[in-house]
Amino acid sequence: MWETRSVELNVRLPREFAAELEEVQRTDPELLSRLIVYGLTRRAIFHQLKADRQVTVEASAQGASVS
Secondary structure, three states: OOOOOOOOOOOOOOHHHHHHHHHHHHHOHHHHHHHHHHHHHHHHHHHHHHHHHHHHHHHHHHHHHHO
16 A cells, blocks of 8 residues: 554543544554544545635635626
């Protein structure tokens, strides 16, 4: 797929949620890894779509002011 490397993340979460994530990390670390990759991918796509939309809106506004 692509080259990977490990990183250590420290986040502050509500206690119950943190306990559940610790359990997932112990029992199925691959699942936790996939969930993080999924979330980061969604975030990247959202930011790209938002940037593309902003460019489209600005281009439309410039086109309207020229007419």
